[in-house]
Amino acid sequence: MKRTNNFYLLLLSALLVGLTAMFSACKKDDSTTPTVTADKTKLSSVIDSVNTIYSAAVEGTKPGTYASGSKATLKTSIDLATTTKNDAAATQASVNTALANLRRAAATFQNSLIQEVSVANLMAQYKFNGNANDATTNGNNGTLKTGPTGPATAPGDGGQLPVLAADRFGNANQAYEFNKGAYIEIPYKASLNPQAITISAWVYRFDNNADNYIVSLNRWNSYKFQLQDFGKPFLTVTTTKGISDRDDDSGIVAVNTWTHVASSYVDGTMKFYINGKLIKTYTDVTGNLTAAPQNVNLAIGQQLPKDVYNSKPTGGQAADYFQYYSAAYYKGRLDDIRIYNKALSDAEVTSIYTIESTQ
Structure with a gap:
């Protein structure tokens, strides 16, 4: 019996030693954190x-x-x-x-990459870098023309083409100077007669001529953008609701100063901008711009192309619609004219001004 008890005591001691060693090993392993390298x-x-x-x-x-x-x-x-x-x-x-x-x-x-403004909607762009070509791929190139300058009884012809001049940065031959009836004529395309529009241009006017026409398509039967009454930007549009024209109310374009002007129209909203800032908004003009009743070429610097004055209308207009009333041409310099087939946002007009105000 005594021998048996001794045997069990020895066995129990061995088990205790083994368990102690095992727990010690586990404790040591638990305290060690494996190193993991991040994938970079x-x-x-x-x-x-x-x-x-x-x-x-x-x-x-x-x-x-x-x-x-x-x-x-x-x-x-x-x-x-x-x-x-x-x-x-x-x-x-x-x-x-x-x-x-x-x-x-x-x-x-x-x-933050600066991009051209609404390229898909840019119908024509005239940078006047030595010529009157359209800078877009639309091919709306212009031709230099002489135009009438006299009174209604004797329109005459100024006999002077637009002349290349220095732009707003002083670069020679990078703008056009208009005087004595000179203008640029662009062949008519339906794309130049959209349902909504924005016209943007840099202007340098010589005097307070009330008929400083910047861009005009078919007079009152489409649209025309001009400086009127002491240099106020003025837009006329013919819509499905009738003929409407407005000026910018208070913004004045100074004489002999390069100034950026823009105007836009879409059904229900007409806007005017000077140097990238919104000056006036009208919401009382409605309807989409209408297609011209007769294909008449676009004019830059004149109210109408020279050959259209005093011609017989063929689109149902009044018999005297094309009558020459008096001299209606731009006096000054023009540069960087853009025509869009949409009303640009305020931010887009500001972007144009920002892009074009530095070399």
């Missing part, structure tokens, strides 16, 4: 790509450049992502966050 492959790749974009980007105010200050903002995001990449203790969660933040910053940077 994607983060490194995106940093390289964004750095390439950053290095090639140029800030400015012209299409193809980026808004001022946008590069500095992007560089901050690149630096933060690079810090995470170089951190040996960075967790996978922090790497993923850095990657997402950098991608968002890159997308924001791309949104």
